Amino acid sequence: MHATINARTSAPDLSQIDLDARYTLAQELALAAARQGKTRYNERAKLTIEHKNNDFQDVVSEVDRQLEDLIRQTLAKRFPEDGFVGEESGAAQLSARCVWVVDPIDGTACFVNGLHSWCVSIGMMIDGVPCVGAIADPNHDELFHGCIGRGAFVNNTPLRVSQASDIREGLTGVGTFHPSGKENFLPFLQKLLADGGMFIRNGSGALTTAYVAAGRLIGYYETQLKSWDCMAGLVLVAEAGGRRSDFLRGEGLLQGNPFLVAAPGVYDQLARMIGPSLDED
Template sequence: MTDQLKDELLAVALEAARRAGELLRDGRPADLGVAATKTSPIDVVTEMDIAAEKLIASFIGERRPDDGLLGEEGASAPGTSGVRWVIDPLDGTVNYLYGLPGWAVSIAAQVDGETVVGVVEAPMRRESYRAVLGRGAWVGDVRARPRPAPPFEQALVGTGFGYSTEVRTGQAEVARRLIPRVRDIRRAGSAAIDLCDVGCGRLDAYYERGLNIWDYAAGDLFVREAGALTGGRPGEPPSPQLTVAAPAGVFEPLQALLEELGAWHD
């Protein structure tokens, strides 16, 4: 892993995310509707999700044709270079469908399975978040830092909910039992933005069950490079079972409490 390769991957990710963000922001039709559903009738895909992923895949394919690709909406290629791109072309699709601003493009580059570059483009915030392994995390030209850890009972915690009724019911019960223990809970609708908000100090912590790798790959690197901690269940990395992010001092009690509350299962 050379600095030159990191620079190249970052440049590709930034440009791909910028182009996709502009497409989504400027090309959103007034009569936008649901193109398909995935895990449930409320887990929606719009025509713009599909168009953005095609744009990103085409851009990366032109510049790095030997790389692998994994996209939320089905783009997939094995690659031969050891580099794999993990893409969520529109994180926060329901927000986007309703005209809410909390959505983003998330692109991560992995080398031999390790995330080395992460970019989250949030056009409606007019912000671009980027991180490179070993080089820190940045919002535009400003270095990102998490908030100093408050007492746990003063932590502002972000979370999200899944799309199946059974999972959402379990997540709601966890939130019900967690909320008396912290300052408050926020549910914004984009995992990528929530993770970046922890790295920027806009949230003290974030957790969610049911994320896929394209939801958290870029944001996870951003949080860690900003100086906070990430993980899943105790001793494990982030995974679809559970993703947790917070600075030291909040991360440990939150992770332990989520384990006690069974936040990783129904």
């Protein structure tokens, strides 16, 4: 499936879609999974941890799989016609108009090491456009959520991106993927620091994207990100008035791409620092 964001000039046709029900379910499921995750987090010394493809930086726990099963089964029961993309269980029914994109625990390395930067992320596309997002952070009692045309919120508070006009006016989230994309990371940091900016990395792409939507960060650059880490956040950023790179171009849905979200006043500045690699598949 080839899905794009910026290639569309209009919103998808929602007349035949029960958007209210899906938006409500996304929030309920994210909260329910986060509560279960928090219980297991508090007992994390008992967890079985595995490393994907012998990569010690890419970990998965039994909780990831259990929560994804919970989310996937609930979605299949309520909306059997919908497609699904999950970090742990793969993709199905990608020809469906509605496709859910789920990370049961975004920030697993933080989760297993006792750091609070992890969350449950549930996003949904309609006709290839990110339309619903819910990101539940149980450690801070925050539910970031948004729906196309309806705004974005943290709990009940509306979100708005930063009004910064220069990267010196706030913090920029950053990250890099261990197997690929890291060659672009240090050059970007050098330019950011040279121009008076400062950076932060918290280990969760979903939370970092949500923080851009909330105006806590002025932008977020990741050299290579997966769709399940950012689908929900893409909705939040758009509804909060931010700008997004064309993340879903090419095979972005299944393979990932370089990623940038930012306040309008600093997006171009950050994009210039990243250079041509931002638009490479």
